Amino acid sequence: MNQLNVELGERSYPIYIDANLLRQPNVLRQHLNTAKVVVITNQVVDVLHGAxxxxxxxxxxVETIVLPDGEQYKSLQSFESVISRLLEIQAARDTTLIAFGGGVIGDLTGFVAACYQRGIPFIQVPTTLLSQVDSSVGGKTAVNHPLGKNMIGAFYQPQAVIIDTMTLCSLPKREFAAGMAEVIKYGVIYDAAFFSWLEDNQEGLKAKQQALLQQVISxxxxxxxxxVAKDERESGLRALLNLGHTFGHAIEAEQGYGNWLHGEAVAAGIVLASEVAQHKNWLSASDLCRIRELLVAFDLPVSAPDDMGYEAFMRHMRHDKKVQANRIRFVIPTSIGSAVVTDDIEDGLLQQVLA
Structure with a gap:
């Protein structure tokens, strides 16, 4: 079993990564220091892994709350329904929540945990590739609003993150591909060698070879x-993790939450950000080609929806939570392995890229 740690002082916590961790009771139970446990999951995960x-x-x-599956349920309505159920069963600060599912369940459960009685413990048990490599780690919790994604939330760290890679065996191809968008993002912004490794191992990853999956997730x-250890609340370095997200969140909001998966929208957003960089001569044409080709290799979209142009993007991006002083901030790659955060993107260039 691979164990990592997120170093945040008294809020530090471990990440466990291995196959069949759901068959190893001590890994999870050692972090249950309360009298009650509430598992929050969705209908699909409950059928597949609930037993x-x-x-x-x-x-x-133990109490289990089963929600419908889908991004559209990452909402204030779902938040209220979970809070109401916790009140009905008289959950208190001696209750631990377990987020058992993908990014929607993890984000929603974390936000509930942050708010209920001003904070109760929760544990992340992510079951999708996207949640295992990204959303379960770092303490970002939120729900969506019709005018913007993740606009209502809090920074709230879990007690532990427990990643059983065997849950990926039942993951649909489209969901797996969506997770690979976030994987590829890490290579683009931070680790050129990792990006090259992904290029070399794409066939094994698509075949869901366990050893490769564990390497990628780790x-x-x-x-x-x-x-996160350097920048927990996204005041600087952590903003790089938003590569593709400013464009991507606009796509999700415009198309209707759930119609484009988050990772699909991020993939298109990564290419749009890379095209902006190439137009500004910040990114070479060959690097743009490699980024696009790796996303295509995992059957991810590399362009915006046909029915979505400049005005639609701007309508949503002006509401993005990264806007400062009425200026939209973008993460722009400068080479494979590095990126910058900037608000110095000319309106004319955005019109050209988003036409």
């Missing part, structure tokens, strides 16, 4: 843990 979780928690006082978690 394992129930067996894992056998003998404890490296992504290492990078994110290192960045």
């Amino acid at each position: 394992l979780m129930r067996e894992l928690l056998e003998g404890l006082q 490296r992504c978690c290492e990078i994110k843990a290192e960045i």
